[in-house]
Amino acid sequence: MAIDMEQFKATYIEESLEGLDNMESNLLNLAPGSKDEDAINTIFRAAHSIKGGGATFGFADISQFTHVVETLLDQIRNGQREITQQAIDLFLQSVDCLREMLAAAQNNSQADEMRIADLKSQLDALLASDGASSPLNEAVAVAAVESTADPQAKTSEWKIHFKPFPNMLATGNDVVRMFRELEELGEFQATVNFADLPALSDMGVEDSYLGWEASLKGECTLEQIKDIFVWVEDECELEITATTVNGIKEAQAAVTDENSGKCADQHHETPIATTTSSAPIAKPSVQPDNKIKDKTERRSGAESSSIRVDIEKIDSLINMVGELVITQSMLSQFGEDFALENLEKLRDGLGQLERNTRELQESVMRIRMIPISFAFNRFPRMIHDLCNKFGKKVQLKLSGESTELDKTVMEKIGDPLVHLVRNAMDHGIETPEVRVAAGKPHTGTLHLNAFHQGGNIVIEISDDGAGINAEKILKKAIERGLVEEGAELPQAKIYDLLFQPGFSTADKITDVSGRGVGMDVVRKNIQALGGTVDVQSTLGKGSTFTVRLPLTLAILDGQLVRVGDHTYIIPLVSIVESLQVHKKNVNAIAGKAELYKLRDEYLPIIRLYEAFNISPDSTSLENGLLVVVEGEGQKAGLLVDDLLAQQQVVIKSLETNFRRVDGLSGATILGDGTVALILDVAGVIRVSQGRFNSHHDSINADGVAA
Amino acid sequence: MAQILAVDDSASMRQMVAFTLKGAGHDVTEASDGKQALDLAKSKKFDLVLSDVNMPNMDGIALTKELRSLPDFKFTPILILTTESGADKKQDGKSAGATGWIVKPFNPDQLLATVKKVLG
Numbered sequence: 001m002a003i004d005m006e007q008f009k010a011t012y013i014e015e016s017l018e019g020l021d022n023m024e025s026n027l028l029n030l031a032p033g034s035k036d037e038d039a040i041n042t043i044f045r046a047a048h049s050i051k052g053g054g055a056t057f058g059f060a061d062i063s064q065f066t067h068v069v070e071t072l073l074d075q076i077r078n079g080q081r082e083i084t085q086q087a088i089d090l091f092l093q094s095v096d097c098l099r100e101m102l103a104a105a106q107n108n109s110q111a112d113e114m115r116i117a118d119l120k121s122q123l124d125a126l127l128a129s130d131g132a133s134s135p136l137n138e139a140v141a142v143a144a145v146e147s148t149a150d151p152q153a154k155t156s157e158w159k160i161h162f163k164p165f166p167n168m169l170a171t172g173n174d175v176v177r178m179f180r181e182l183e184e185l186g187e188f189q190a191t192v193n194f195a196d197l198p199a200l201s202d203m204g205v206e207d208s209y210l211g212w213e214a215s216l217k218g219e220c221t222l223e224q225i226k227d228i229f230v231w232v233e234d235e236c237e238l239e240i241t242a243t244t245v246n247g248i249k250e251a252q253a254a255v256t257d258e259n260s261g262k263c264a265d266q267h268h269e270t271p272i273a274t275t276t277s278s279a280p281i282a283k284p285s286v287q288p289d290n291k292i293k294d295k296t297e298r299r300s301g302a303e304s305s306s307i308r309v310d311i312e313k314i315d316s317l318i319n320m321v322g323e324l325v326i327t328q329s330m331l332s333q334f335g336e337d338f339a340l341e342n343l344e345k346l347r348d349g350l351g352q353l354e355r356n357t358r359e360l361q362e363s364v365m366r367i368r369m370i371p372i373s374f375a376f377n378r379f380p381r382m383i384h385d386l387c388n389k390f391g392k393k394v395q396l397k398l399s400g401e402s403t404e405l406d407k408t409v410m411e412k413i414g415d416p417l418v419h420l421v422r423n424a425m426d427h428g429i430e431t432p433e434v435r436v437a438a439g440k441p442h443t444g445t446l447h448l449n450a451f452h453q454g455g456n457i458v459i460e461i462s463d464d465g466a467g468i469n470a471e472k473i474l475k476k477a478i479e480r481g482l483v484e485e486g487a488e489l490p491q492a493k494i495y496d497l498l499f500q501p502g503f504s505t506a507d508k509i510t511d512v513s514g515r516g517v518g519m520d521v522v523r524k525n526i527q528a529l530g531g532t533v534d535v536q537s538t539l540g541k542g543s544t545f546t547v548r549l550p551l552t553l554a555i556l557d558g559q560l561v562r563v564g565d566h567t568y569i570i571p572l573v574s575i576v577e578s579l580q581v582h583k584k585n586v587n588a589i590a591g592k593a594e595l596y597k598l599r600d601e602y603l604p605i606i607r608l609y610e611a612f613n614i615s616p617d618s619t620s621l622e623n624g625l626l627v628v629v630e631g632e633g634q635k636a637g638l639l640v641d642d643l644l645a646q647q648q649v650v651i652k653s654l655e656t657n658f659r660r661v662d663g664l665s666g667a668t669i670l671g672d673g674t675v676a677l678i679l680d681v682a683g684v685i686r687v688s689q690g691r692f693n694s695h696h697d698s699i700n701a702d703g704v705a706a
Numbered sequence: 707m708a709q710i711l712a713v714d715d716s717a718s719m720r721q722m723v724a725f726t727l728k729g730a731g732h733d734v735t736e737a738s739d740g741k742q743a744l745d746l747a748k749s750k751k752f753d754l755v756l757s758d759v760n761m762p763n764m765d766g767i768a769l770t771k772e773l774r775s776l777p778d779f780k781f782t783p784i785l786i787l788t789t790e791s792g793a794d795k796k797q798d799g800k801s802a803g804a805t806g807w808i809v810k811p812f813n814p815d816q817l818l819a820t821v822k823k824v825l826g
Contacts (some may be wrong), residue, residue: 052719230806
């Protein structure tokens with residue numbers, strides 16, 4: 001049967017990458033000289049599985065590379081070798097190297113062979129050092145399979161003496177099966193010898209007492225016959241003798257158990273491995289046709305869009321669908337012969353349908369949710385490497401790793417988080433000397449924390465480092481011409497400058513951060529996800545960067561508003577409050593821009609009908625409602641005719657269906673089938689400010705600083 | 707058709723073993739470690755057990771010992787799947803009561819040939 005091994009490769013690569021993650025995190029927790037058996041066993045098992053699977057699924061290079069790692073780990077596991085820092089570092093590099101090799105296997109590309117060879121020679125050197133016995137000559141299994149034994153002379157007639165020990169049957173081996181196999185080799189005849197059969201009263205029902213003298217006529221080798229008995233060779237007396245020989249040399253070969261004391265030959269010691277796996281291994285990797293390539297590409301394309309889902313989530317989904325089916329059948333029954341007195345029941349049924357639908361929707365959304373630990377997992381290693389690089393001592397604290405968020409959001413938040421962590425490592429946490437001089441503990445702490453808040457996930461990156469020097473930032477901003485000379489800005493505004501394009505306060509430029517690209521990109525990426533990032537800092541105590549993201553990009557809690565006969569949706573998260581306009585609180589600047597005084601703040605008023613150029617019910621401020629919104633740290637009041645319902649809407653992209661429009665983040669289809677546009681609050685504020693700014697350059701500062 | 711219990715912590719190996727054996731008409735139950743396998747074995751009879759050696763929670767050797775102590779598994783063939791071509795793992799397996807072994811790496815044809823050998 002030809003079975004295509006290609007189909008298992010994706011699973012192998014996926015599980016190997018998981019194994020490597022596991023290996024890495026355990027290695028990072030391992031101190032030189034550690035005797036942590038659990039950790040070492042876990043690391044060993046991961047390497048072991050990667051090696052075994054690699055050989056099975058045709059990744060000989062991965063298997064061979066991992067073999068050396070596995071051998072070292074095995075020695076450590078058996079206490080033959082101490083764990084040194086050198087070994088840990090080499091293992092960590094091996095993890096990287098294997099990731100690269102797996103990625104290469106996945107994309108059908110070439111891994112960096114120089115690097116692999118270099119690392120392998122370092123591992124070999126370690127293996128050869130400090131005298132631990134080297135089981136390397138055991139050779140990689142892949143190679144062993146290739147080296148088929150020399151074909152032996154075929155003999156046409158054999159005599160077999162076979163006498164199982166009493167307990168042979170207890171291992172599930174069956175004489176009948178062996179004889180059946182022998183029959184396949186040629187003409188087989190056996191005579192039973194029951195000389196050892198005890199009296200019935202002494203007989204153990206599970207024991208074997210019989211022996212056989214058999215003859216086999218057929219063209220077969222000693223190997224073939226021995227192969228049949230390979231599992232029981234230590235549990236029986238076995239003698240195989242050639243009686244006639246067709247080959248060149250005359251051979252008398254006999255195999256017997258050492259304990260039985262009968263004549264034995266050296267064949268007993270021949271390795272079993274070559275016989276049990278004598279059929280050549282299929283090696284798909286050497287097939288030269290393009291078929292493999294096509295398949296690989298298709299597979300890697302499919303994998304990036306696949307997701308692993310907890311079985312519990314699927315079960316709850318199935319439950320929910322079951323409920324839905326019940327509700328549906330109940331409702332259709334009402335429909336068949338409807339009487340008015342059933343109206344109440346119909347309402348109940350529709351209510352139930354609504355609940356079912358919402359629950360179903362939530363369950364489906366939950367399938368896309370994965371724990372943030374997927375994004376956090378890379379940090380222990382990164383911190384480890386960066387500590388070495390900067391000569392800093394940093395302890396990483398992770399909390400809320402099980403907080404779930406949408407897979408799409410997760411994929412896009414990785415890079416911004418890496419940047420923020422690197423930034424904290426580079427600029428935030430000081431070197432041990434500086435810390436001690438400042439009276440702080442010698443080891444810094446970097447804390448990554450995630451939690452849910454409302455419809456958002458909040459990720460905090462806090463360090464106990466030097467904090468942000470507001471004066472220095474302001475000075476720099478003035479130098480760069482970002483802020484006017486002598487301007488007084490509130491602290492929050494100063495910190496905000498960090499996210500301006502082209503801003504960097506690093507005294508010396510390192511290759512980690514401080515290239516002046518980054519923080520602005522970080523903010524842009526986070527905003528593209530509908531999120532925000534801000535920073536709190538205390539000089540000398542440390543800084544906290546807070547990233548807020550929507551849990552999902554597919555569904556949004558929205559407030560429906562009406563302007564004229566158009567319906568718009570404002571994301572609920574960006575609404576601060578809604579109010580009726582009191583004329584006395586409205587200030588007009590230079591006749592054009594209007595400001596609304598809300599408590600001690602002045603908000604620019606944005607008349608939505610103006611922004612979208614449509615006709616409203618009334619152009620008078622008092623007849624409308626003001627929805628106070630906040631986007632990108634800016635507040636504004638949106639003038640609408642009416643507030644409608646609040647509901648969850650499914651976001652349809654405008655870009656894919658139409659084109660990007662400033663001030664709009666998407667569209668949705670409402671219950672009555674009409675299309676409503678979703679406002680991008682920050683965009684609306686930006687667009688209308690653009691209009692104001694052409695009249696009034698300073699509206700921004702005036703509008704916010706109250 | 708035989709009832710086969712396939713035990714391996716590696717999903718890809720399990721997938722390969724299960725796919726191959728199902729293709730040959732067998733009924734395959736999968737377990738990802740010895741503990742899970744033992745629990746399954748307590749509630750169901752199998753005609754053959756294929757088990758990896760190195761697994762978390764309970765390894766293949768311990769599983770074999772445990773299975774042999776169950777009345778239903780006294781004579782059931784148990785094959786150990788092992789990459790250790792060294793004799794000691796096989797020996798450990800045998801003394802725990804395993805019927806035999808299959809050396810990894812093996813291809814589907816080798817697996818089927820070995821299974822056929824045990825099931826007849």
